[in-house]
Amino acid sequence: MRHDHLITSKQLSREDIETVLDRAAEIAAEPEAVAGTYEGTLLGLLFYEPSTRTKMSFETAMKRLGGDVVDMGAVESSSVSKGETLADTVRVIEGYTDALVLRHPREGAATMASEFVDVPLINAGDGAGHHPTQTLLDLYTIRENAGLDDLTIGIMGDLKYGRTVHSLAYALTNFDTTQHFISPTSLQLPREVVYDLHQRGTSIKEHEDLAAVLETLDVLYVTRIQQERFPDKEEYRKVAGQYQIDVETLEAARDELTIMHPLPRVNEIAPEVDGTEYATYFEQAHNGIPVRMALLDLFLGETDE
Numbered sequence: 001m002r003h004d005h006l007i008t009s010k011q012l013s014r015e016d017i018e019t020v021l022d023r024a025a026e027i028a029a030e031p032e033a034v035a036g037t038y039e040g041t042l043l044g045l046l047f048y049e050p051s052t053r054t055k056m057s058f059e060t061a062m063k064r065l066g067g068d069v070v071d072m073g074a075v076e077s078s079s080v081s082k083g084e085t086l087a088d089t090v091r092v093i094e095g096y097t098d099a100l101v102l103r104h105p106r107e108g109a110a111t112m113a114s115e116f117v118d119v120p121l122i123n124a125g126d127g128a129g130h131h132p133t134q135t136l137l138d139l140y141t142i143r144e145n146a147g148l149d150d151l152t153i154g155i156m157g158d159l160k161y162g163r164t165v166h167s168l169a170y171a172l173t174n175f176d177t178t179q180h181f182i183s184p185t186s187l188q189l190p191r192e193v194v195y196d197l198h199q200r201g202t203s204i205k206e207h208e209d210l211a212a213v214l215e216t217l218d219v220l221y222v223t224r225i226q227q228e229r230f231p232d233k234e235e236y237r238k239v240a241g242q243y244q245i246d247v248e249t250l251e252a253a254r255d256e257l258t259i260m261h262p263l264p265r266v267n268e269i270a271p272e273v274d275g276t277e278y279a280t281y282f283e284q285a286h287n288g289i290p291v292r293m294a295l296l297d298l299f300l301g302e303t304d305e
């Protein structure tokens with residue numbers, strides 16, 4: 001993989017994706033083979049927005065490889081609260097570390113920050129923009145459970161503000177997939193994303209109702225309504241609570257359906273679904289470790305291809 005930074009999944013070819021997923025599978029099968037190989041390596045964590053899985057799994061991945069992390073901590077306790085710009089902060093922290101992981105509420109922040117640093121910068125979510133490392137662990141999970149070609153996937157929920165959705169939709173255009181997007185009209189995919197997906201020759205359809213497509217799906221990817229991105233909270237209240245699934249909703253599903261969710265969930269998937277064969281979201285979150293170990297290895301390794 002020859003990239004200086006990882007900013008969006010648009011930059012990833014099928015070959016790039018397969019390189020990461022294959023390496024992740026090797027690491028998952030034999031984690032002891034890489035344990036300790038990055039002793040002395042430091043990863044800088046800059047999270048300007050809340051995170052549990054992404055931040056902790058990057059930290060776990062770096063430590064499992066033998067390295068360590070330095071963490072800016074909460075924005076309120078850092079110099080950001082004194083008015084320091086993102087460009088200045090990343091220029092300082094790159095001098096302390098071998099790579100940076102950045103999450104920021106502003107779309108485009110990772111692209112901008114990457115222009116100021118020479119160490120690899122990995123986008124861990126930029127506003128409603130992109131979240132490419134989530135996509136890589138999503139693709140890993142899809143490949144393990146349903147296969148990536150000849151795939152029919154339904155992506156449901158907040159398609160407008162959901163960055164995991166945007167990143168996944170672009171990445172899937174590298175494979176032979178049909179993508180169904182299910183949301184209220186007000187939370188449809190941004191039109192430029194729809195345009196790009198068409199341009200990339202992928203088959204996409206938009207729906208307001210899951211029942212219209214559920215029985216055809218191999219994978220159902222459910223997402224949270226991104227409350228924090230709504231300019232008008234009244235608009236949020238109108239759509240909150242729509243598109244919830246429970247055991248009854250799933251009566252029409254194929255037995256092989258794989259249900260995914262990037263988490264955190266609020267109430268999109270009833271807890272009663274957790275015990276069914278469909279539920280794959282906790283496995284999906286766990287896959288974040290081998291996938292992020294593989295990514296760090298590819299970005300930090302001396303022999304990265």
Ligand code: NCD
Nearest residue numbers: 053054125164224262263264
């Ligand atoms: C997602 C995110 O932060 O975009 N979470 C994650 O990284 N697993 C999804 C979300 O917050 O809804």
